[in-house]
Amino acid sequence: MPIEYGLNEQQEMLKTMSRDFIAKECPMTRVRELMKDETGFSPELWKKMAELGWLGLVFPEEYGGTGMNFRDLTILLEEMGRTVLPSPFISTLLLAGLPILAFGTKEQKDEILPKIARGEVVCTLAALEEDGDWWADSINVRADRKGDQYVINGTKLFVPDAKVANYMLIAARTKRTENPEEGITLFLLDTREVWGILSTGLKTMDETRKQYEVVFVNVPVPAKNILGELHQGWPIMKQIALHTTAALCAEMVGAGEKALEMTVAYLKERVAFGVVIGSFQALQHRAADLVIGLEYARSLMEWAAEAIKEDDPDAITAVSMAKSFCGDTCKKVVAEGIQMHGGIGFTWDHDMHLYFKRVWASDTAFGDGSYHRELIAKALDEIHQLAGHGRWMKMPGRITQTG
Amino acid sequence: MAVEETGKLDALRQEIRAFLRKNLPKGWGTPEYVAPERGSKEAHELGKQWQKKLYDAGYTGFGVPKEYGGIERSREEMAVIREELTHTGAPPLAGSLGPSIVLPTLLRYGKEWQKKRFIPKILSGEESWCECFSEPNAGSDLANIQKTGVRDGDEWVVNGQSVWTSGAKFADWGVAPVRTDLKAPRHRNLSYFVFDCKSPGFEVRPLRQMTGDSEFGETFFDNMRIPHENMVGEEGKGWYVAMATLEAERGGGFQFLAPSRRIELTSLGGVDNFVELAKNTKRRGKVVWEDPVFRQRIAQFAIENEAMRYSRERMRVKAQKKQTTGNEQSISSIFSREKNQRQANMVAEIMGANIQFMKGDKRALDDGSWAYTFLRTRGNTIETGTTEINRGIIAERMLGLPKSRA
Ligand SMILES: Cc1cc2nc3c(=O)[nH]c(=O)nc-3n(C[C@H](O)[C@H](O)[C@H](O)COP(=O)(O)OP(=O)(O)OC[C@H]3O[C@@H](n4cnc5c(N)ncnc54)[C@H](O)[C@@H]3O)c2cc1C
Numbered sequence: 001m002p003i004e005y006g007l008n009e010q011q012e013m014l015k016t017m018s019r020d021f022i023a024k025e026c027p028m029t030r031v032r033e034l035m036k037d038e039t040g041f042s043p044e045l046w047k048k049m050a051e052l053g054w055l056g057l058v059f060p061e062e063y064g065g066t067g068m069n070f071r072d073l074t075i076l077l078e079e080m081g082r083t084v085l086p087s088p089f090i091s092t093l094l095l096a097g098l099p100i101l102a103f104g105t106k107e108q109k110d111e112i113l114p115k116i117a118r119g120e121v122v123c124t125l126a127a128l129e130e131d132g133d134w135w136a137d138s139i140n141v142r143a144d145r146k147g148d149q150y151v152i153n154g155t156k157l158f159v160p161d162a163k164v165a166n167y168m169l170i171a172a173r174t175k176r177t178e179n180p181e182e183g184i185t186l187f188l189l190d191t192r193e194v195w196g197i198l199s200t201g202l203k204t205m206d207e208t209r210k211q212y213e214v215v216f217v218n219v220p221v222p223a224k225n226i227l228g229e230l231h232q233g234w235p236i237m238k239q240i241a242l243h244t245t246a247a248l249c250a251e252m253v254g255a256g257e258k259a260l261e262m263t264v265a266y267l268k269e270r271v272a273f274g275v276v277i278g279s280f281q282a283l284q285h286r287a288a289d290l291v292i293g294l295e296y297a298r299s300l301m302e303w304a305a306e307a308i309k310e311d312d313p314d315a316i317t318a319v320s321m322a323k324s325f326c327g328d329t330c331k332k333v334v335a336e337g338i339q340m341h342g343g344i345g346f347t348w349d350h351d352m353h354l355y356f357k358r359v360w361a362s363d364t365a366f367g368d369g370s371y372h373r374e375l376i377a378k379a380l381d382e383i384h385q386l387a388g389h390g391r392w393m394k395m396p397g398r399i400t401q402t403g
Numbered sequence: 404m405a406v407e408e409t410g411k412l413d414a415l416r417q418e419i420r421a422f423l424r425k426n427l428p429k430g431w432g433t434p435e436y437v438a439p440e441r442g443s444k445e446a447h448e449l450g451k452q453w454q455k456k457l458y459d460a461g462y463t464g465f466g467v468p469k470e471y472g473g474i475e476r477s478r479e480e481m482a483v484i485r486e487e488l489t490h491t492g493a494p495p496l497a498g499s500l501g502p503s504i505v506l507p508t509l510l511r512y513g514k515e516w517q518k519k520r521f522i523p524k525i526l527s528g529e530e531s532w533c534e535c536f537s538e539p540n541a542g543s544d545l546a547n548i549q550k551t552g553v554r555d556g557d558e559w560v561v562n563g564q565s566v567w568t569s570g571a572k573f574a575d576w577g578v579a580p581v582r583t584d585l586k587a588p589r590h591r592n593l594s595y596f597v598f599d600c601k602s603p604g605f606e607v608r609p610l611r612q613m614t615g616d617s618e619f620g621e622t623f624f625d626n627m628r629i630p631h632e633n634m635v636g637e638e639g640k641g642w643y644v645a646m647a648t649l650e651a652e653r654g655g656g657f658q659f660l661a662p663s664r665r666i667e668l669t670s671l672g673g674v675d676n677f678v679e680l681a682k683n684t685k686r687r688g689k690v691v692w693e694d695p696v697f698r699q700r701i702a703q704f705a706i707e708n709e710a711m712r713y714s715r716e717r718m719r720v721k722a723q724k725k726q727t728t729g730n731e732q733s734i735s736s737i738f739s740r741e742k743n744q745r746q747a748n749m750v751a752e753i754m755g756a757n758i759q760f761m762k763g764d765k766r767a768l769d770d771g772s773w774a775y776t777f778l779r780t781r782g783n784t785i786e787t788g789t790t791e792i793n794r795g796i797i798a799e800r801m802l803g804l805p806k807s808r809a
Contacts, residue, residue: 005713005720264802281807284798288737291797295734296710303713321706374695376702381692384678 004071004306011075018079021052026085028351034086035207035354041088041122041164050119055093059101063109064117070243070309074250074301081254084358086208088122088161090251094244095160096123096169100188103228103236108188112167121166126156126214127237134241134366136234137180141216143172143187145223150174150187152219162199162212165191170216175231184233188225195219206361208354245319245366246308249301249326252362256297256330259337259355260290266341283340290336293329300325320376324369330359412483419462419487426456432492441775442616447531447573450497454528462488463496464526467506472523499570501525501532505578505597507651512636512644517597521576533574533600534652535565535622536645542567543792545580545649546589546642550624552581552596558628559583559596561604565622569786571607572620574600578648579624580641593641598629614778615761652787654732674705677750680773684753691753700749707742711735730800733793740783740790747780 007015025045026034034040049055058073059065073093080089097116100108115121131138141154152172162168168189175183191197196219199212228236264287267278277283300322307315334356338345345352363369428449430436439445457463458474462484467473476484496502506525509518524530541547550563561581571577576597583594598605604627609617636644678701681692691697714735721727750773751758762771784790798804 005716006724264804267802267804276805278798278802278804279807281795281798284802284804284807285791285794287802287804288733288794288797291801292734292738295714295731296707296738299713299717300706300710302717303709318709321709324703325706325710370699373699373702373706376705377698380674380678380702380705384675384682 005302007075011072014072014075015079017052018054018076019082021048022079022083022085026083028083031083031086031208031354038201038210039161039164040086040208040210041161042086045087046122047119049087049089050117054089055119056113056117058093058098059113059117063101063113065113070246071302071305074247074305077247077250078254078257081251081256081358082258084208084255084354086210088124088164090244090247091124091161091165092116092122094247095125095240096167098243099169099186099227099236099240102239104188105224107224108227112188115166122161122164123167123169124159124161124165125169125171125240126159126162127169127171127240128156128158130155130157132158132364135180136184136237139171139173139180139184141170141172143170143174143185143221145174146220149220149222150185152187152216152221154216156214156216157211158202159199159212159214160209162214163201163210167191168197168214169227170221171233171237181234183231184237185230186227186233186236187221188227189219189221194221204361206354206357208358209361241366242315242319243308245323246301246304248362248365249297249304249319249322252326252330252359253294253298253301255355255359256294256326256333259330259334259352260287260294262352263287263290263337263340270342277340286336286340290329290333293332297322297326297329317376317379320367320372320379323367324372324376327359327363328369331363334359408479412479415480415483416487419484422460422462423487423491423493427491428494431494442618444573447497450495451528451531453494454496457488457496458527467510467522467526471510471518472526474526497528497531499525499528499531499574500534501528501530501576504534504648504651505532505576508578508595508635508644508648509597511647512595514632514635516632517635521597530575531570531573533568533571533577533622534648535568535571535577535579535624536648537567538564539566543789545645546593548580548582548593550579550581551585552583552594552629554583554631555628557631559594559631559634561596561598561624561627561629563624565624567610567619567786568607568622569619571600571622572609572617576600577605577622578635580645583641584639587639590642591639593645594638595635595641595644596629597633597635598627602627602629604628613781614775649788650729650732653736653793673746674701674708677701677704677746677753680750681753686753686755697749697753704742704746704749707738711739711742728800730796733796733801736787737790737793737797740780743783744780747777751777 025048034042053066054076056063056065057068057076058070060067077090080087093116097113100112104112112121112123116123127139128134129138129140141152141156143150143152150172152170154172156170168191170187170189171184172187173183174185177183196217198215198217200215202211202213204211227233264278267283267287268276270277300318304315304318304322307318312318334352337352338356341350341352344350428436439449454463461474461476464472464474465476465481469475502525506522509521513521521530525532536545538548538550540549550561550565552559552561559581561579563581565579577600578595578597580593580595582592584592604625606623606625607620608623609620611617612619678692681697681701682690684691718727718731718735754768754773757766757768758774758777760767760771761774764771767774795807799806
């Protein structure tokens with residue numbers, strides 16, 4: 001199927017339905033209640049999302065899902081971004097559900113996926129450690145073989161929704177060689193079945209998404225709980241990163257668009273010097289710049305989602321491009337959002353800072369703009385070499401400066 | 404895709420390659436090739452001939468109804484054509500304003516005879532056009548046009564002046580909004596005409612630009628007569644026709660070729676040149692491509708190109724669903740033109756002192772084309788409506804903010 005532009009009828013429906021649902025079930029007042037809650041998790045909301053079919057959206061029917069695609073999923077994520085929805089949705093589906101679907105054994109899938117779809121469980125992934133960077137070298141939590149099981153020791157950081165997660169994927173080091181991408185293994189753990197896992201809430205900026213430190217002390221895991229192959233966890237993590245990054249882009253674009261709408265509404269309402277501030281051209285032109293940024297952020301995000309949906313080899317490029325552009329743009333939108341609101345925009349009671357914090361938190365995850373731009377530069381280098389190096393240099397009058 | 408279709412596309416590819424081998428200017432793409440002077444009559448004629456050849460072969464002229472000379476192709480075929488032409492770095496089309504702004508205006512507001520008479524020759528490149536909109540006191544404030552037209556039988560007698568008229572010196576035809584009602588208020592006093600540039604009383608005086616070239620000029624209308632039937636749209640409604648022209652212009656003109664899906668060959672094309680430049684330039688002993696600052700900037704342009712490509716397609720689909728108003732064009736107008744400038748600035752910074760060499764100096768890289776582009780992009784954010792005016796359109800018409808105050 002070719003890449004589709006714009007939404008089809010079914011997607012339009014999904015969008016309207018999800019917007020209505022979230023407005024009713026989780027308005028900003030409820031968001032703020034959940035922020036104060038230690039886990040930020042509402043089991044009732046989770047159940048309702050399951051009833052709507054959201055939690056099994058991208059699973060095949062045999063696992064209780066509805067077999068929709070990745071682009072459909074991003075439509076939900078955009079809507080969730082619009083209300084900075086506190087929910088373990090990304091943790092459960094992107095960080096755990098999809099990789100289990102793609103790499104799990106029949107037993108693993110049978111055990112977990114239907115439970116996710118029914119809203120009975122929450123899942124997450126413990127990957128990052130002290131430096132908070134997503135790269136193989138910093139995975140140092142160890143899993144040592146003892147008989148027919150592994151024993152996990154070490155500390156993970158920035159683990160989302162750890163406290164409410166029934167299942168946790170853990171990226172652990174099973175072997176250290178010269179290549180840090182070798183020797184990482186993913187383990188699937190039922191957190192209620194074992195002792196030795198200690199999750200402590202982290203005090204972080206974005207209170208709509210709770211993160212934890214997770215300490216593992218001699219936690220035993222049977223060898224059958226490995227996801228994929230022993231030592232071969234990194235390629236799975238690359239796919240997790242690819243999908244989750246695209247998901248975060250969708251969320252960021254949703255948040256950015258909502259932040260701009262709030263700002264424009266305020267520009268039309270707030271009076272200074274006897275006129276609404278939206279009539280000041282200095283502000284008008286800056287608002288216009290945000291419209292421009294969001295058009296291209298959305299374009300790249302949609303392309304990335306379509307490319308993933310189509311299993312297109314360009315997906316890797318598309319996601320990197322989307323992440324750097326969506327991050328940069330949405331950070332600007334939320335910063336301008338605060339500025340154009342004046343003093344009120346700086347208060348705790350105004351919602352803009354919630355968007356500001358969510359966007360910045362998402363931007364730090366899975367590599368920021370400069371990280372992804374460097375990946376693109378590397379890709380350009382390869383393309384350049386493939387495309388017949390030197391073609392352009394034969395143009396008339398070319399003086400080669402370095403020979 | 405069906406095997407049969409793939410076969411057809413491959414055949415088309417071979418056909419284009421054979422066409423190019425046969426028709427490209429002698430020596431094209433080799434050091435022996437001597438391009439005609441930029442902006443010269445010769446260069447203009449070459450562009451026209453090339454466009455005619457492409458049109459006759461069915462490689463341009465898409466998206467226009469058949470009865471007006473349009474060529475029908477599937478999206479896949481268009482993509483193949485674009486790929487092949489871009490890949491060879493085939494010569495540019497005539498670069499007239501005909502296809503980009505006159506054609507869409509006529510399609511929307513033209514009388515049947517006007518469409519039949521003018522559009523085929525716009526597509527084939529046989530006739531060139533100019534746009535006499537801006538006047539000394541009507542630029543951003545276009546509604547302040549002072550050119551007058553007085554009815555005399557079947558004709559209108561036009562007096563006044565335009566300025567910054569691009570391509571006027573080679574144009575066969577022109578378009579101009581004219582004040583045909585001296586009493587009516589702004590926006591309701593104009594009528595829109597197409598006119599023959601050979602008409603007595605029409606005069607072009609070239610103006611020199613900061614690049615040293617004279618793409619544009621002043622144009623004078625001295626009792627010039629235009630037949631009444633040349634009016635496009637209704638009398639007194641010329642402002643709306645002019646808006647259609649500006650809308651097409653802001654959108655970067657008419658899309659002849661479907662954008663390709665392939666990232667390697669097309670939109671990265673321009674960026675590939677930057678990579679090449681950066682790899683072949685050393686500053687203080689260090690290859691520029693190894694400098695993370697420049698790598699980041701070049702990568703950013705690749706990202707922005709892809710964003711523009713997808714956005715264009717989004718807009719196309721939205722337009723089909725009638726979900727656009729035309730104001731969206733201001734988004735791509737601002738973004739692409741400012742990007743051009745940022746790119747040129749970056750190139751200048753990569754080249755350092757060497758950017759100063761202009762055409763004619765033996766040290767000039769690519770015969771001064773980078774230096775030229777660097778200067779030429781200054782005009783990008785002014786021509787077709789300044790970026791300030793376009794930001795105003797987004798703010799007022801898309802965001803619904805009130806009319807602006809200082
Ligand atoms: C290379 C080139 C080719 C051109 N080709 C053509 C052509 O073929 N045909 C044609 O008719 N015209 C052509 N033009 C003219 C072009 O359309 C005008 O120059 C342009 O619309 C600006 O008008 P102006 O020059 O009168 O500047 P002004 O309108 O005087 O503007 C001066 C400055 O004031 C700003 N400004 C004006 N009004 C506002 C406002 N309301 N809010 C904020 N800022 C404002 C402008 O953005 C600009 O920065 C061309 C121009 C260039 C540079």
